Amino acid sequence: MLPKNLFSLLWNFVIFIIFFINQSFGSANLIKRDLSLNRSNGPKNILATSIIGGSHLPQMLEILKILQDRGYNVTLISPGNYTAQSINYRSIPQVIFEIEDFNIRHRKPPEIDEAFLDNDFSKLLSVVAKIGVQSYVPYYNIYKQINDEINTDLFLCDNLINEPCFDLAWKLGKPAVGISSDLSQFINSPYKSDPIVGCHVNMENESFYNRFKCAIIMPLMHAWFSKESLKDLNAKRANVGIDPYWDPKGRVSNRLMLSNNFYGFEIPSSDSPLHQNIGPVIPDTFPGITPVLDSFLNTHPRTIYFALGTNVIISPQNVITILKSFLELIDQNIIDGVIWSTVRTDISESLQLTNSSSQISSTLNNEHPHIHISKFTPQFAILSHINTKLFLSHGGAASCHESMYTATPMLVLPIMGDQPRNAEMLESAGIALTISKANLKIDDIVSKVKRLLNEISFKRNAERLQFLVKVNSKRKYRAADLIEIVMNTVKYQGVKDENGGFKVDNENLLRDWITADTRMGFIRGKYLDIYGAAIILFLALFGGFTYTLWKISKYLYITFKNENNNSKKSFKLKKKRN
Numbered sequence: 001m002l003p004k005n006l007f008s009l010l011w012n013f014v015i016f017i018i019f020f021i022n023q024s025f026g027s028a029n030l031i032k033r034d035l036s037l038n039r040s041n042g043p044k045n046i047l048a049t050s051i052i053g054g055s056h057l058p059q060m061l062e063i064l065k066i067l068q069d070r071g072y073n074v075t076l077i078s079p080g081n082y083t084a085q086s087i088n089y090r091s092i093p094q095v096i097f098e099i100e101d102f103n104i105r106h107r108k109p110p111e112i113d114e115a116f117l118d119n120d121f122s123k124l125l126s127v128v129a130k131i132g133v134q135s136y137v138p139y140y141n142i143y144k145q146i147n148d149e150i151n152t153d154l155f156l157c158d159n160l161i162n163e164p165c166f167d168l169a170w171k172l173g174k175p176a177v178g179i180s181s182d183l184s185q186f187i188n189s190p191y192k193s194d195p196i197v198g199c200h201v202n203m204e205n206e207s208f209y210n211r212f213k214c215a216i217i218m219p220l221m222h223a224w225f226s227k228e229s230l231k232d233l234n235a236k237r238a239n240v241g242i243d244p245y246w247d248p249k250g251r252v253s254n255r256l257m258l259s260n261n262f263y264g265f266e267i268p269s270s271d272s273p274l275h276q277n278i279g280p281v282i283p284d285t286f287p288g289i290t291p292v293l294d295s296f297l298n299t300h301p302r303t304i305y306f307a308l309g310t311n312v313i314i315s316p317q318n319v320i321t322i323l324k325s326f327l328e329l330i331d332q333n334i335i336d337g338v339i340w341s342t343v344r345t346d347i348s349e350s351l352q353l354t355n356s357s358s359q360i361s362s363t364l365n366n367e368h369p370h371i372h373i374s375k376f377t378p379q380f381a382i383l384s385h386i387n388t389k390l391f392l393s394h395g396g397a398a399s400c401h402e403s404m405y406t407a408t409p410m411l412v413l414p415i416m417g418d419q420p421r422n423a424e425m426l427e428s429a430g431i432a433l434t435i436s437k438a439n440l441k442i443d444d445i446v447s448k449v450k451r452l453l454n455e456i457s458f459k460r461n462a463e464r465l466q467f468l469v470k471v472n473s474k475r476k477y478r479a480a481d482l483i484e485i486v487m488n489t490v491k492y493q494g495v496k497d498e499n500g501g502f503k504v505d506n507e508n509l510l511r512d513w514i515t516a517d518t519r520m521g522f523i524r525g526k527y528l529d530i531y532g533a534a535i536i537l538f539l540a541l542f543g544g545f546t547y548t549l550w551k552i553s554k555y556l557y558i559t560f561k562n563e564n565n566n567s568k569k570s571f572k573l574k575k576k577r578n
Helices: 006-029 058-069 110-118 121-134 136-150 163-172 208-239 291-298 316-331 345-351 358-364 379-384 397-405 419-429 442-454 456-493 517-525 528-577
Strands: 045-049 073-078 094-096 154-158 176-180 256-259 275-277 303-307 337-341 371-374 388-393 410-412 432-434
Touching (some): 045 058, 058 154, 058 456, 121 136, 136 208, 154 163, 291 337, 303 379, 316 442, 388 397, 419 432
Parallel strands (some): 045 154, 073 094, 176 256, 303 388, 337 371, 388 410, 410 432
């Protein structure tokens, strides 16, 4: 007699044979998809420009290096001999262009320092706008001169006070791509604002008054204060044959704008396809740690790293307050080491205030055994060291990204620009606490350092963000892809000019990415006419229903009342007869 499971065994054997045949012979019909791109006969020349230079350059240069490896010709115009002195970007040719009177990084007008120290945003905005106006023609002319030499196909423009870049691209009919660490000014999300104008980054939990002030009053005030500078800027534009433009944001409508940021740090919003988060853009290699610093860190297992960047202004009094806080933290055995990266001009000024304190003077002269002061420090290498427990920073974009990449909690002293905004976002993400330059106190610094070192939530949040940063740091390749997409679109939509390049209509070049609401106008684009009609219809129906119900109720009430009166009269008549 056959076993009961014979049919089951035979069935499994048949399935195995079918699977074996499919694996052995079926794969012969598979082909691998072709990932190669046709880059021939297309635009190749990219001109990147920055009026600020310095820390604004790495985010651009990382993308340019990728594009250079893909066969594009890239050129940088910027102040300072940056690429030749760097390890990562020596292959990128740079046109060094400096205007003595307008070099914000190396020769700042005294009004800027005064605005920083006074914490006067309106004054700072006025000074920066003035510099943008006065430097417009010189920078426009140098951009045009280099463009004529290399026959630019695409402009990559650092966004800050760089109107000449966008204007020249518009005049020549060339595509322009903007890049910035912060695109909040271009995003129409009313719940996002900026601490530098007295508002919060996220207005979600704010009162009606604060939301009204930040969504209506502050933008109107900004537009009013920008009126004169825009008038002066348009006069400069007329000098070089550029049509006037009255949008304070600049000639950036319908342009691809890249943001060196990512969600998890940035406040979430529904952005236009033209606004792409491609950050954090972080170099693949960094300078290693020096033997002196390595020795200091190895012998100081609880070290704070203190760096405020190369262009930050704080008062000598604040320098002394920070230093006294370090000494107090060391005395309380909360930390045992400080690495202080400084340009040393703040130290020389601070020494004048310390005649009565030999301890502080000796510390500022780099004589304290637990405090190491150095002019140049390899920041990423220091943050990567296991004994660096905390980063006291100004909150610049690059410092924030590197701190998150190394999972180092931060104590942030924001000074200017995007730093107050970054500080709030770091605090919201649970990786940092903030101190104020306007009210800097030793007790506040000490208590917040204790919290950052002792509360486990800060380290856990830092590790959570570290994963996000490492994943998103690959998106610089996405940024290069987006620029290639723009150039490929130019290849097929552009019209060849006499120099063999392509001219395009920038307002319609990226029409596939431009949302329909921008062409429909405010009312139609927001569907306010539809919603308005729906509300009117609802109110009409509701009003008609209510009116009808009221009439019916009134009729029933009157009928009931009449019947009741009649019944009472009838009752009285019967009673009278009886």
